[in-house]
Amino acid sequence: MITNQKDLRGGNPLWIKSPHSTVRARTTLSQEQCDVVVVGAGVSGALTALMLTEKGFDVVVVDRRKPTTGSTAASTAMIQFELDTPITELSEKIGAKNARRAYQRSLRAVDDLKDFITRHKIKAEWRDRDALYLAGNEMGFRALQTEAKERQKAKLPSTYIDRELLLKTYGIDRTGAIVSQGAAELNPTQLTAGALRAAQRAGCRIYQDYEVTKVESDKAGVCLTTSHGGTIHAKRVVFATGYETVKGLPTGKFDITSSWAIATNPIAPQKLWPTRCLIWEASDPYLYMRTTADNRILIGGEDSGLTDPDRRDAAIPAKSEKLLRAAKALLPNLELEVAYAWAGAFAVSPTGLPIITELDGRKNQFAILGCGGNGITFSMIAAQLASSWAQGKRDPDMDLFKDAGK
Ligand SMILES: Cc1cc2nc3c(=O)[nH]c(=O)nc-3n(C[C@H](O)[C@H](O)[C@H](O)COP(=O)(O)OP(=O)(O)OC[C@H]3O[C@@H](n4cnc5c(N)ncnc54)[C@H](O)[C@@H]3O)c2cc1C
Numbered sequence: 001m002i003t004n005q006k007d008l009r010g011g012n013p014l015w016i017k018s019p020h021s022t023v024r025a026r027t028t029l030s031q032e033q034c035d036v037v038v039v040g041a042g043v044s045g046a047l048t049a050l051m052l053t054e055k056g057f058d059v060v061v062v063d064r065r066k067p068t069t070g071s072t073a074a075s076t077a078m079i080q081f082e083l084d085t086p087i088t089e090l091s092e093k094i095g096a097k098n099a100r101r102a103y104q105r106s107l108r109a110v111d112d113l114k115d116f117i118t119r120h121k122i123k124a125e126w127r128d129r130d131a132l133y134l135a136g137n138e139m140g141f142r143a144l145q146t147e148a149k150e151r152q153k154a155k156l157p158s159t160y161i162d163r164e165l166l167l168k169t170y171g172i173d174r175t176g177a178i179v180s181q182g183a184a185e186l187n188p189t190q191l192t193a194g195a196l197r198a199a200q201r202a203g204c205r206i207y208q209d210y211e212v213t214k215v216e217s218d219k220a221g222v223c224l225t226t227s228h229g230g231t232i233h234a235k236r237v238v239f240a241t242g243y244e245t246v247k248g249l250p251t252g253k254f255d256i257t258s259s260w261a262i263a264t265n266p267i268a269p270q271k272l273w274p275t276r277c278l279i280w281e282a283s284d285p286y287l288y289m290r291t292t293a294d295n296r297i298l299i300g301g302e303d304s305g306l307t308d309p310d311r312r313d314a315a316i317p318a319k320s321e322k323l324l325r326a327a328k329a330l331l332p333n334l335e336l337e338v339a340y341a342w343a344g345a346f347a348v349s350p351t352g353l354p355i356i357t358e359l360d361g362r363k364n365q366f367a368i369l370g371c372g373g374n375g376i377t378f379s380m381i382a383a384q385l386a387s388s389w390a391q392g393k394r395d396p397d398m399d400l401f402k403d404a405g406k
Helices: 043-054 087-094 096-119 141-153 163-170 188-201 309-314 316-330 372-390
Strands: 009-011 031-039 059-062 127-134 158-162 176-185 205-207 212-218 221-226 231-239 255-264 278-281 287-291 297-304 338-348 355-358 365-369
Touching: 009 309, 031 043, 031 205, 031 221, 043 059, 043 096, 043 188, 043 231, 043 372, 059 188, 059 231, 087 096, 087 141, 096 141, 096 176, 096 372, 141 158, 141 176, 158 163, 163 176, 188 205, 231 372, 255 316, 287 316, 297 316, 309 316, 309 338, 316 338, 338 372, 355 372, 365 372
Parallel strands: 031 059, 031 231, 059 205, 127 278, 231 365
Antiparallel strands: 009 338, 127 176, 158 176, 212 221, 221 231, 255 297, 255 338, 278 287, 287 297, 355 365
């Protein structure tokens, strides 16, 4: 095995049975040859494979599960440029200039993702949304005012609003909030399956139930051995293996965290909050919410360092109850009932930034690691960086994603 195998999720995620979330993948692999092989058929692998195919590369995707059924199926898919690490804190960690660049790149990635989905006619329930970041126990209203000023200096579409305006506009009683434009919500399994199917139409071959167990460099590039003996010869390999990180990489930088989520029964749309913005808060443990195309509310958070999958999954009922209570406290006029509840693992780096880079000492090998709570926005950046790398071009932001900060 070349990846550390993890139990990525448990419970009953909303998206598993979404229509248009499956991909007809091949189940027999003996010999393959291609320009780029992408290991992993989650959202990172899917966007990367489609972007590479679009650039004219002959691409193979291989996954040890069925496509879309890893962490991506557990995602709550709030699409934001706002990183889990506030810009004020990120500036302390990587310098103000780099923090601004990371945020600006992230802002662009959300736009680029929308264009990409539109260009490839992928139906993924994309809805443009504002995002509301509420003051909480980690950042009170003064800290949010400073955060908003820093964001404005970085030319980000964020504005501070005070308690009165927050209550008047959204009916939420907190000491203050930041409202940002440029966010969205979507269906993550539809996005992934849609991207993989678009890549397939352009010639990409997708294999499921094959685990990559060995990667060796050879004269032509790389040779991958899989669990049932099939081999793939390629000029290059991109590891998009999610939180099952590649062995031998600097994984010590990432902490695995568990997160829980629930989806309510559909609610009459007129009862939902104004603008249906994404809502999240500067608290620990924190709460976040969004709506879905069929008018459910997705509520997530309660993150903890509990990594044992059995204990994580056993905690689903208690965590669901807590999430529901916290949501009701925020939106007391809504009657909420849990229809789906699940848990998932994700990796957090010291800066909140992922590692997206060519591997030191491993020729022709590129990895996408530790995408954290902003994983889908980072998946778009990863696809762009991997595509530049495969073309032999230098992405100007490559350095930002090299080591997740010192
Ligand atoms: C509960 C939860 C909520 C989240 N909410 C959000 C959110 O609101 N917004 C957001 O942007 N992000 C969110 N994320 C993060 C985001 O969903 C993930 O970062 C993203 O889905 C990861 O996609 P991936 O393709 O990297 O990984 P995965 O979907 O896990 O795909 C990786 C694939 O690689 C395969 N693989 C691994 N090793 C091998 C091997 N050796 N051989 C073959 N195949 C292999 C696996 O089988 C898997 O299918 C959330 C995550 C969780 C868990």
